[in-house]
Amino acid sequence: MRSSLASVGAELLPHGSKRETIGAFLLRRLRELGVSHIFGVAGDFNLEFLEQLAETPGMQWVGCCNELNAAYAADGHARTCGLSALATTYGVGELSAICGVAGSYSEHLAVVAIVGAPPLADIERQNLMHHTGGSGDFRDMMTCGAQFSRAHARITPQTAAIEIDRCLISCVREKRPVYLQLPSDIAYLEIEVPSDSLLVDFKSNEWTLRKFESAADEVIRKSASTALLIDADVIRYKLSEKVTRLAERLRAGIAVMGTAKGAVDEDHPQYLGVYSGAYSRPEVRETIETAECLIQVAVRFTDATTGSFSQKLRNRQTIELEAWRARVQGEDIYGVFLGDALDHIMPDAKTSSVQTKVPAHVQAVHEPPLETISQKWFWKRIETFLRVGDVIAAENGTSLTGILGVRFPRQTTLIAQALWGSIGYTLPATFGSLIGSPKRRHLLFIGDGSFQLTAQELSSILRHNLKPIIFLINNDGYTIERLILGATRAYNDIQPWRYAELCGIFAAGTPFISQKVQTPDEVETALQLAEQADCCVFIEVVMDRMDAPESLRTLGRIYARQDYGSNYNRI
């Protein structure tokens, strides 16, 4: 027996309504916003939704080995495909995933987290259900989700349509996760919903935008020099082109925070490099810190990207742009969308690129092969291996610091968590990105310590016959931690696995290439093989446990001083 219920008022149904089950409506909305894959793990409170999903054309379920990996996959997917969706079951599933969702919150990714919840009647009667805290409390889970989402709702028949639309709009506009708790017994309930598609726009307030334009104009005109400092939202909102055009109009140098590497074309003559406070290259530091006007594009100065807050900005004028607010010389102006703000700074100035003072990047050179594979040699070699359009995933530790020193070809996308920094993230994130962009070449760099956290998701990569090139940097434990504290302590050791044999365990007939390399010559041979391969390539690269990019050594010292403070007397 199906019933019907209008869950929005008539005023919100301007172009008519239709009857649809709650689950089908949610799935239709996701399709309208471009979602074609939902990541997650099946559980009894979401099986009915997965049934509905299986019957939705254009929508594909992507089962993962566990929920944390699924959340990481959804995050990686959002980085290259935009809006992403995750479905877990109540309690056990959503909490297993929450570290991944919190990462999406921290790093500004649009992920719709759908939680299949116990039947609404059991929730409202506070019954002691499985997958709960066993106390009749059903607010505990959402309280957690609420910490890492911009909007969240328990879907009920009487509010389903408006709550779903509200949360999805917030997710798309604000690039943060949202939570939708879908009680299992109402997914099949028919309600009245809007028949129109949901169109989410990015529109500024016209009046405040004009106000911003004139304020910015005034600031720029009186500045002898201007520079742009860029952070991750430029990538999230796909504004790289606008940033570049703005820099050209202003003849300004552009630097990126470590959280935004790849946001602008590194071959562009105005590209300066990565700004990391006192740890930047001197030319980058000087340009950013002493430009008369600095335009900060959604910049967050975090300890990780500034060498523990070593930035010393001496700019006399500042324009600080955030996704939905601008601040000119300290005055907040609301309702200004970042994309519009970029367009409205000196909109009529002539666009032309100039060569900044930063010397051209030195082309990577092949050093004469050594006996062992050093970090220094490896990252130089990788620089020449990169191609236009690659997706590069780099795990925190030697991999991310290594890749931050590599010059990217055009249209490179970097998948990394320089802020959230949850180790193990990049393997499932690579999987998630590949699911949406299987034709783009994906390179993954991950250390052995990190790999062990999420290793099973390699099986999902093989299950779907995806074709990344995976570099497993085996340096025998948590090298990043060794550089901070406990270089030889057991707590930084891990069990040595036969990593290169794992593909064979997981492949189930899917072709793959897997090998372990210990010398530069072997790396060369492996790279040549990888260039031609049409399958997943897994290369275990053995390096010394205390070798690391110089910048990681520096970071290790900075972190030790920052983290343990004056009471720690061994530094």
Next chain:
Amino acid sequence: MRSSLASVGAELLPHGSKRETIGAFLLRRLRELGVSHIFGVAGDFNLEFLEQLAETPGMQWVGCCNELNAAYAADGHARTCGLSALATTYGVGELSAICGVAGSYSEHLAVVAIVGAPPLADIERQNLMHHTGGSGDFRDMMTCGAQFSRAHARITPQTAAIEIDRCLISCVREKRPVYLQLPSDIAYLEIEVPSDSLLVDFKSNEWTLRKFESAADEVIRKSASTALLIDADVIRYKLSEKVTRLAERLRAGIAVMGTAKGAVDEDHPQYLGVYSGAYSRPEVRETIETAECLIQVAVRFTDATTGSFSQKLRNRQTIELEAWRARVQGEDIYGVFLGDALDHIMPDAKTSSVQTKVPAHVQAVHEPPLETISQKWFWKRIETFLRVGDVIAAENGTSLTGILGVRFPRQTTLIAQALWGSIGYTLPATFGSLIGSPKRRHLLFIGDGSFQLTAQELSSILRHNLKPIIFLINNDGYTIERLILGATRAYNDIQPWRYAELCGIFAAGTPFISQKVQTPDEVETALQLAEQADCCVFIEVVMDRMDAPESLRTLGRIYARQDYGSNYNRI
């Protein structure tokens, strides 16, 4: 430079105080309460604590492959060893672990969750630190932890000693997790702390205990028959002996909830079996539901243990005992500890056991071997394989329902999550239990779907040369879900691995036996080998994907009806 600070008032230091660093004090307290192992993953905000741990005699760090597994290991450890401790790093670590801690909360395990936090000064200044949400908010993580703990505190120099003692006392007395957030820069700070050991007692209020005794006395005396229904807290507070003596004094039958199997000796003549509402064996059901007086010992009727609330209790008198409160005929009496309550019901009655009406359990018989391994045959065979004192871990699904139908020898401990039900839990939980009780024989039964969630922790079992017998029940996907919905749907499929080869990947020289068995004869051979082995034994047992214990089929039907309700028209 070290400073000293009195962090408790003089009135709380009755026998003197001494100076100790905050980290060392916390470690000393844990040692005093019997903790000898701390599970977790190293991260820069807890490294200084791990340094202190490494210098603490009698304390051992147990690094796990990831934090969720570490939380499961701590939970398993608490089940056989009592108080357990977990150390993670801020944000990424604690949120990765929270599903495991929530399971400990739901199922009443005493776990001290220690979170290495950013420096206190950075927290109080709301700096944008790595491993945070990137917004300057430092309340978000603890808000999550608070949902699943009885006490929690951010440790500061001025309150460290009292907060640590408060949380540890709560943990031990209430058998629930507690959270202690330890900012990284104060672990090395010296403060003034109590020099005495922390002794946590379990004392009732004398006056209310007498009140309880007389109320219980009155109820029991006017009841022609009494029965006992037991739940998990009896195991958590180690009260099996007291429950048995009480049953003998009252000549009462004892049944256990599915969450408490193993709580009483199943050879005891008064043991009835598992009570699960309408799905109990008829004699068990009748005895429990119609006894004139029912003593409920910390019972929680959950959907999972009652077949969706099918219990129909018609007892005229009830005594409901909880860990720290009793309720006699509806009247709450506070301050009565469960152990004392059990002792004070008819304390002077003569102790003698009687044969209850429940027929003796039929001894398991070897059926003639079949071609394939059926669930029915397998669990009967396992019954005769069990030994007195075994620890049995059984994963939700076919494993747990299978083992619930098996008669246990004396002193069997069952590790399972019949309430929380987070799949993948039992492998790390077995590891955690083995770390504390390596001499007890551990058997693990886990399905292939569940195994994939946490598979890497097998490497920790081998790393420590622990010797469980692991039965990996390979039935090709999520059979428990197939029995609820989507029997042939892709969302219940998983990637088939070469499970039996995983030990070879992880062992790094540790001896092991690993094999895949497909017939009852092969099972027999494997069991004989396992009986004699002095190493980790891994047996992949192949079964049909739709075969299951009859009770799981029933549960599948119950869940489908419960979860999808009247709107689901396909049942």
